Amino acid sequence: MPQFDFKDKVAIVTGSSQGIGKQIALELCKKGAIVIINGRTEKKLNATKERLQKAGFDVFAIACDVGIFSDCEKMVKEVVNKFGRIDILINNAGLAMEGKIAETNPEVFQKVMQVNVLGYLYPIQAALPYILQSKGSIIFNSSIAGFVGLPGFSGYSISKMALTALAQSLRIELKGTSVHVGINYIGFTENEISKTYFDEKGQLQIMPKREGVKLMPVEKVACKILQGISRKRQTQTFSGMGKVMHFLQRFCPRLMEIILSVTYKKRMKM
Numbered sequence: 001m002p003q004f005d006f007k008d009k010v011a012i013v014t015g016s017s018q019g020i021g022k023q024i025a026l027e028l029c030k031k032g033a034i035v036i037i038n039g040r041t042e043k044k045l046n047a048t049k050e051r052l053q054k055a056g057f058d059v060f061a062i063a064c065d066v067g068i069f070s071d072c073e074k075m076v077k078e079v080v081n082k083f084g085r086i087d088i089l090i091n092n093a094g095l096a097m098e099g100k101i102a103e104t105n106p107e108v109f110q111k112v113m114q115v116n117v118l119g120y121l122y123p124i125q126a127a128l129p130y131i132l133q134s135k136g137s138i139i140f141n142s143s144i145a146g147f148v149g150l151p152g153f154s155g156y157s158i159s160k161m162a163l164t165a166l167a168q169s170l171r172i173e174l175k176g177t178s179v180h181v182g183i184n185y186i187g188f189t190e191n192e193i194s195k196t197y198f199d200e201k202g203q204l205q206i207m208p209k210r211e212g213v214k215l216m217p218v219e220k221v222a223c224k225i226l227q228g229i230s231r232k233r234q235t236q237t238f239s240g241m242g243k244v245m246h247f248l249q250r251f252c253p254r255l256m257e258i259i260l261s262v263t264y265k266k267r268m269k270m
């Protein structure tokens with residue numbers, strides 16, 4: 001199979017001012033792609049652009065909220081006006097939450113759906129005419145919470161499961177167009193120290209360092225995502241634990257429920 005060439009491919013990475021998205025942007029730059037980074041906070045986005053520039057890579061930064069359709073339309077217009085095409089759309093922007101269903105402010109669910117679901121759908125709707133022209137790739141960054149409902153993270157799980165439906169529908173609708181649709185079920189990854197999550201009250205909190213679980217290095221996650229694009233993979237499940245959970249949920253769902261119940265009880269006692 002000929003090696004996929006990222007050189008001069010125009011790639012938008014949503015939510016790339018920090019974390020996994022930022023690393024994907026860096027890896028794309030290293031491969032010679034024309035990279036558009038995105039996030040809502042202009043200051044954070046510009047700091048990332050500067051850091052990439054210092055590393056020798058020039059990226060185009062667009063501050064916008066992917067949960068707002070008109071923002072996505074503007075972003076796509078700006079990219080097409082400047083570069084004339086879009087080859088790769090990596091949907092990555094995401095919000096995290098934690099809280100029991102009974103005790104979580106309903107607004108938290110609304111915010112998470114707006115970004116984690118509509119914030120994937122809207123960039124696709126805006127960019128699709130151009131990705132059809134380039135026969136490019138549309139990528140969904142999901143999570144192991146996308147194949148099993150995690151207690152205490154229900155809003156997040158709902159949003160990540162919805163992405164499976166979106167990716168499946170889209171792939172079938174695009175059959176015969178040569179557009180690649182790939183979904184990544186990412187496992188626990190080393191976080192940026194500034195990563196936040198919504199607590200039950202809807203307050204943003206700094207995500208504490210996760211203890212007792214093996215974290216995948218962010219570089220490894222980003223490289224695997226690019227490998228999925230070059231090999232046109234439909235799905236990828238990251239980390240050994242992710243693969244085990246995926247298998248158990250598919251073939252032994254009762255056992256998966258017992259394991260999750262036990263670990264949840266333990267977590268609640270801590």
Ligand SMILES: NC(=O)c1ccc[n+]([C@@H]2O[C@H](COP(=O)([O-])OP(=O)(O)OC[C@H]3O[C@@H](n4cnc5c(N)ncnc54)[C@H](OP(=O)(O)O)[C@@H]3O)[C@@H](O)[C@H]2O)c1
Nearest residue numbers: 015017018019020039040041065066092093094143186189
């Ligand atoms: N980290 C993990 O362990 C892990 C595991 C599995 C899956 N994932 C998934 O991987 C993706 C990236 O995770 P991460 O840990 O790198 O996240 P992160 O560190 O919290 O970064 C999220 C990025 O998204 C941006 N963002 C948030 N809302 C946005 C919006 N409405 N419009 C545009 N940009 C927005 C943020 O910038 P602003 O706040 O400035 O907008 C930031 O750049 C997420 O979809 C997440 O669910 C992560």
